[in-house]
Amino acid sequence: MDSPYSHELKIAFVAIQRAAKISQSVLAQVDLGVLKKDDLSPVTIADFAIQALLTATFHAAFPSDKFVGEESAAELRENPVLLERVWSHLQQGADAGGDAEANGLCWTPESPEQACEMIDWCGSGVPGGVGTGRVWVFDPIDGTQNFVRGELYAINVALLEDGKQVLSAVGCPNLSPDATAPLMDNSLDPEGRGSIVFAVRGYGTHVRQLTGSLGDVSVRAIPRHAEEAPTLRSVTCLNTLASGLEDVHITAAERLQMPFPGCNILPWVVRYVALGLGLANTTFWVYNTRARLAKAWDHAGAMLLFEEVGGKITDVDGRDIDLTAGRKMATNYGFVAAPKNLHGLVLRTLQDVIRQDGRIEVIGSGA
Known part of the structure; x- marks a missing residue:
C-alpha cells in the first residue's frame, strides 16, 4: 500500500x-x-x-x-x-x-x-x-x-x-x-x-x-464491506467480562434479529481486527456503570481498521469517540460500532433496551 x-x-x-x-x-x-x-x-x-x-x-x-x-x-x-x-x-x-x-x-x-x-x-x-x-x-x-x-x-x-x-x-x-x-x-x-x-x-x-x-x-486489501451492509454480524465478548450489561447486549441483539454472539473474542483490539477483516460488522458494549472508562490503548488505531472499511463507531450516547480526553476516555461511555448505513438503527435499538432496563441513564437520543 x-x-x-x-x-x-x-x-x-x-x-x-x-x-x-x-x-x-x-x-x-x-x-x-x-x-x-x-x-x-x-x-x-x-x-x-x-x-x-x-x-x-x-x-x-x-x-x-x-x-x-x-x-x-x-x-x-x-x-x-x-x-x-x-x-x-x-x-x-x-x-x-x-x-x-x-x-x-x-x-x-x-x-x-x-x-x-x-x-x-x-x-x-x-x-x-x-x-x-x-x-x-x-x-x-x-x-x-x-x-x-x-x-x-x-x-x-x-x-x-x-x-x-x-x-x-x-x-x-x-x-x-x-x-x-x-x-x-x-x-x-x-x-x-x-x-x-x-x-x-x-x-x-x-x-x-x-x-x-x-x-x-x-x-x-479488504473491501469496504461496512459502508452499505445488508445484515448485522456480531463480534462480542459473551460470558467472559463482568464489566458489561450482558443481558442488555443479548436483548438488543434479539431485537435486531442479529445472531449472537457470532464471533466471541475477549481482547478489544482483536474484536476491531475481526470487524476490519469482515468477519463481523457490529459490536456494542454497555458498561455496568457510567463510572467505568475505556482506556485509549485498547481502542486507538484499532478502530481505524473498521472505519477504513466503511464502519461507523460512536459511544452509547451517540457521541463521536474522543481520543484527546486523556489516557482514559473520560468523555465517552461504551461503544457502538456498526455498518454506516445501519449504525443509527443499532444505536436506537440499544438505547431503547437500556431505557427499559433502567439501570443506566441514557443521555443520547439516537441517530
Whole structure:
C-alpha cells in the first residue's frame, strides 16, 4: 500500500515482528512473571519488554514523536529479578536476528535503566489534541488473559496526529491472515503464520502475514464491506467480562434479529481486527456503570481498521469517540460500532433496551 506513511508502516512491521518473537519466547516459559495491577488484570514480562522495544524503535526513527502506553516501570524498579528477566528477553529479541533491513530499523534500549525510562515515557504520556503533534499509542499485549492461556492476543501500534487516528498496525501472532468466521478466542492459525492487519486513514485496511519482509509477502486489501451492509454480524465478548450489561447486549441483539454472539473474542483490539477483516460488522458494549472508562490503548488505531472499511463507531450516547480526553476516555461511555448505513438503527435499538432496563441513564437520543 502506497501512502504518506509508508516509512512508518515499515518500522511498525519490523517492530511488531520482533515484539511477536519476544511474546512467543515469554510464552514458552512456565512462569510468565504474572503480577496484579490495580485494576486486577494480569501483566507479564512480555508487556514490559515489548513496550520498551516499541518505544526504543519508534524513538530512534522519529525522535520528536511522543508516546502513550499501558505500562509504567514502577513494578520493575521495585523488583530487580523481574527487571532482569525483562532485560534478558529484550537482549534475546535483539539477538534473534532477521534480515539486514529489519536489524537496521529495530532498536532496543541500551540498558535496563533506559528500558525503565522508556517504559515510563509511555506510562506518563497522554494522547493530546490539537497542536500536540504526533503521538504513538501502544498496547504491548492486548488480551493478556488470552496470552497466558495461549489464545488470541494482539500487539497494538497506533499513530495519532493532533489526537486523530492516522495509522494502525496490529500484530496478531497466532491469528491466520485467512481467518474465517466465527472467530473465537481459541481460533488459532493452524499454519503458525500470524498476521498484521493495518490501515492508514484514507488508504483502506489491509492484511498480510506476520512473518517475512514486506517485499516477500502478499498484502490483501479488504473491501469496504461496512459502508452499505445488508445484515448485522456480531463480534462480542459473551460470558467472559463482568464489566458489561450482558443481558442488555443479548436483548438488543434479539431485537435486531442479529445472531449472537457470532464471533466471541475477549481482547478489544482483536474484536476491531475481526470487524476490519469482515468477519463481523457490529459490536456494542454497555458498561455496568457510567463510572467505568475505556482506556485509549485498547481502542486507538484499532478502530481505524473498521472505519477504513466503511464502519461507523460512536459511544452509547451517540457521541463521536474522543481520543484527546486523556489516557482514559473520560468523555465517552461504551461503544457502538456498526455498518454506516445501519449504525443509527443499532444505536436506537440499544438505547431503547437500556431505557427499559433502567439501570443506566441514557443521555443520547439516537441517530
